[in-house]
Amino acid sequence: MSMTAPPQTAPSGDRPLDVAVVGAGFAGLYLLHRLRTLGFAARAFEAAGDVGGTWYWNRYPGARCDVESLQYSYSFDEDLQQEWTWSERFATQPEILRYINHVADRFDLRRDIRLNTRIVAAAFDPERALWTLTTDAGDVIEAPFCVMATGCLSAARIPAIAGLSDYRGRVYHTGDWPHEGVDFTGLKVAVIGTGSSGIQAIPEIARQAAHLDVFQRTPNFSVPARNAPLSEDYVRHWKSDYAEHRRRAREETRSGTIYDFATRSALAVDDAEREREYAARWAKGGANFMHAYNDLLVDEAANRTAADFVRARIRETVADPAVAEALCPTDYPIFAKRICVDTDYYETFNRENVTLVDLRETPLEAITAHGVRTSAATYDADAIVFATGFDAMTGALDAIDIRGAAGTRLRDKWAEGPRAYLGLMSAGFPNLFLVTGPGSPSVLSNVLVSIEQHVAWIGDCLAHLRSHGLGRIDATPEAEDRWGEHVREVAHTTLYPRAASWYMGANIPGKPRVFMPYIGVNTYRQKCNAVAAAGYEGFVLSRTAAAGNEAPRQRGGRHAS
Numbered sequence: 001m002s003m004t005a006p007p008q009t010a011p012s013g014d015r016p017l018d019v020a021v022v023g024a025g026f027a028g029l030y031l032l033h034r035l036r037t038l039g040f041a042a043r044a045f046e047a048a049g050d051v052g053g054t055w056y057w058n059r060y061p062g063a064r065c066d067v068e069s070l071q072y073s074y075s076f077d078e079d080l081q082q083e084w085t086w087s088e089r090f091a092t093q094p095e096i097l098r099y100i101n102h103v104a105d106r107f108d109l110r111r112d113i114r115l116n117t118r119i120v121a122a123a124f125d126p127e128r129a130l131w132t133l134t135t136d137a138g139d140v141i142e143a144p145f146c147v148m149a150t151g152c153l154s155a156a157r158i159p160a161i162a163g164l165s166d167y168r169g170r171v172y173h174t175g176d177w178p179h180e181g182v183d184f185t186g187l188k189v190a191v192i193g194t195g196s197s198g199i200q201a202i203p204e205i206a207r208q209a210a211h212l213d214v215f216q217r218t219p220n221f222s223v224p225a226r227n228a229p230l231s232e233d234y235v236r237h238w239k240s241d242y243a244e245h246r247r248r249a250r251e252e253t254r255s256g257t258i259y260d261f262a263t264r265s266a267l268a269v270d271d272a273e274r275e276r277e278y279a280a281r282w283a284k285g286g287a288n289f290m291h292a293y294n295d296l297l298v299d300e301a302a303n304r305t306a307a308d309f310v311r312a313r314i315r316e317t318v319a320d321p322a323v324a325e326a327l328c329p330t331d332y333p334i335f336a337k338r339i340c341v342d343t344d345y346y347e348t349f350n351r352e353n354v355t356l357v358d359l360r361e362t363p364l365e366a367i368t369a370h371g372v373r374t375s376a377a378t379y380d381a382d383a384i385v386f387a388t389g390f391d392a393m394t395g396a397l398d399a400i401d402i403r404g405a406a407g408t409r410l411r412d413k414w415a416e417g418p419r420a421y422l423g424l425m426s427a428g429f430p431n432l433f434l435v436t437g438p439g440s441p442s443v444l445s446n447v448l449v450s451i452e453q454h455v456a457w458i459g460d461c462l463a464h465l466r467s468h469g470l471g472r473i474d475a476t477p478e479a480e481d482r483w484g485e486h487v488r489e490v491a492h493t494t495l496y497p498r499a500a501s502w503y504m505g506a507n508i509p510g511k512p513r514v515f516m517p518y519i520g521v522n523t524y525r526q527k528c529n530a531v532a533a534a535g536y537e538g539f540v541l542s543r544t545a546a547a548g549n550e551a552p553r554q555r556g557g558r559h560a561s
């Protein structure tokens with residue numbers, strides 16, 4: 001794990017920037033590399049003290065990825081993927097961060113990254129066709145193109161709970177964890193939130209703390225990870241044909257991840273066979289469980305069979321029947337919220353030093369000076385860990401004052417829900433690209449696959465503009481509206497909208513309920529490729545003073561007026 005910021009060397013050359021990149025996580029780093037390779041002058045601006053994005057901030061105990069490490073990694077460089085050695089099936093946060101740092105060094109990216117630099121505003125000047133970015137130190141950066149590589153789960157959120165400012169103990173958020181780590185030994189700890197982060201952190205904190213109170217509002221479904229060291233055989237199997245595995249993930253799967261995909265309905269087999277299949281997948285571990293049958297996310301009756309299986313495992317694992325019942329989700333389909341993947345989560349509730357507080361029975365009323373008060377009791381706590389998630393997909397963008405060609409603020413435009421054509425560009429915000437933006441597969445995918453696809457598409461688009469002497473691209477409102485409708489329609493062919501999830505913005509009071517991600521990495525890629533092949537259909541491409549002061553030109557997209 002890189003704890004200290006590396007020296008920041010001067011950027012390559014004094015060329016004016018072509019592209020300003022916001023963020024130096026997985027997306028920002030690959031953007032820098034790809035844009036450089038294409039001959040663009042690009043620089044990334046990163047709020048953190050080092051590279052890594054979400055893996056820089058989320059250092060809570062137990063943090064690890066639940067996409068297998070051999071798949072949750074870059075595919076763009078064969079030598080890189082052959083040479084890097086992952087130690088475990090599901091990599092820990094420190095290992096992933098080491099990998100990211102390795103990539104930054106290996107491709108000499110740091111000289112074009114400005115760390116400790118938060119972009120607070122970005123405005124497009126239509127006269128000069130330039131984005132002007134302002135940093136928190138008041139510095140100004142200009143570039144004709146800007147790419148927001150700000151991440152989907154990067155705006156950590158502590159809910160507004162009465163009394164929080166009176167609390168005298170220590171306060172942590174899983175998504176903004178102290179770099180020096182936290183020692184909970186001997187402490188009374190409260191964890192609020194039982195999503196993926198809470199479910200990973202709770203067993204680890206329970207092992208240290210004198211006592212742990214877990215405050216659960218909505219139970220989540222979780223499947224065991226069965227994490228283990230990677231065997232040499234397994235690694236050899238992947239690496240012997242890495243390119244083909246990557247191609248399959250990209251082109252043939254909806255999530256960008258290879259699982260053992262079933263081809264039949266859960267209702268096409270008898271109870272005993274179904275039970276055997278679920279049990280085999282449960283024993284194997286991981287989100288592979290979701291793919292036991294091909295209709296688990298579209299058919300309610302099929303879905304119920306998987307939910308019943310998991311609830312049976314919870315009841316079997318948790319000794320106290322009342323606690324087990326409280327841990328069983330009952331009011332939304334399994335997989336409609338992000339499935340959690342755990343190590344010893346349900347078992348943790350059999351520990352003497354762990355108490356589950358069911359906030360549905362006894363709502364959280366306030367934080368007091370010394371702990372957490374519900375309608376039934378007050379729980380003293382030396383430390384409160386908020387595992388309360390993120391303002392997902394739009395939070396990091398909303399935090400920047402982004403103004404488009406007519407001075408409109410992006411966050412105002414998105415007041416009723418985010419709108420972006422292909423999740424890549426929002427109409428009225430020319431030359432501003434989003435990586436894994438709302439309306440793209442993003443959080444419903446292996447995000448590395450989505451990032452690589454977006455970065456490649458953006459790079460190709462910029463190269464296309466350059467080679468045609470064009471300096472400006474904007475999505476048309478019509479294309480954006482049609483795309484938004486398509487995203488909605490696809491979502492509604494599934495059970496996803498049946499859950500009040502963060503995919504819908506449901507975790508943020510007042511946030512519009514719009515299903516934000518696009519379902520289907522494979523079809524999405526085809527659509528993006530088709531749009532580009534048709535001369536950037538649904539976009540307006542035009543010349544600018546800088547790129548050649550001629551009349552706007554039709555490149556498949558519409559003429560600018």
Ligand code: NAP
Nearest residue numbers: 064065066159193194195196197198217218338387388389
């Ligand atoms: P999350 O899934 O949004 O979970 C937040 C938790 O906090 C929920 O249990 C929520 O309850 C609770 N909560 C929020 N506000 C609350 C309040 N005012 N009072 C009481 N409880 C409150 O956030 P997360 O766990 O950080 O995970 C977010 C996403 O990050 C995941 O879904 C996943 O995509 C990603 N992630 C992945 C991994 C991994 O790869 N293993 C690990 C961590 C995170 P309600 O459900 O009732 O709102």
